[in-house]
Amino acid sequence: NFDKAIELMRKCAKITEELHSPKHPNSIETNIALCYMINQKDGSESESRELSKNNFNNAIAVFGEQHQLSLSAAYLYGKSLFDAGEKEESLKVIDKAVKVAEENFDPNYPFTAQLKALQKYVRSKQQIIH
Secondary structure, three states: OHHHHHHHHHHHHHHHHHHOOOOOHHHHHHHHHHHHHHHOOOOOHHHHHHHHHHHHHHHHHHHOOOOHHHHHHHHHHHHHHHHOOOHHHHHHHHHHHHHHHHHHOOOOOHHHHHHHHHHHHHHHHHHHHO
16 A cells, blocks of 8 residues: 555655755755655645755755766755646756756756656646736
8 A cells, every 4th residue: 555655665765864864865866766656646745845955955965966866956946846736847957957867967868868758748837827
């Protein structure tokens, strides 16, 4: 059951943060997995947004913008902003992540393509709104 899996991942994230700190690489990776899972669940926009924002900030502080974990955190934070209705802020985060990915990874790298796909999707929804 998906809810039980999320609860188990929450426990893992809490234990990892208690053992290390929220800014430890293992904590950041665990929280990326938790953010991904929460992001998949309907009705969790507020929780997803807050958790992904904190994890994004921790990843940038620890790894810098160019690290793939920071870009993964940016992807999840941008998506959670979009899901929470903060479309303009979402696009700012995603645009910056795409720029960093294009500058630091091959343009055909799968993760760069994933960020670009999210960017295209959010932009298409922006046009409908404006």
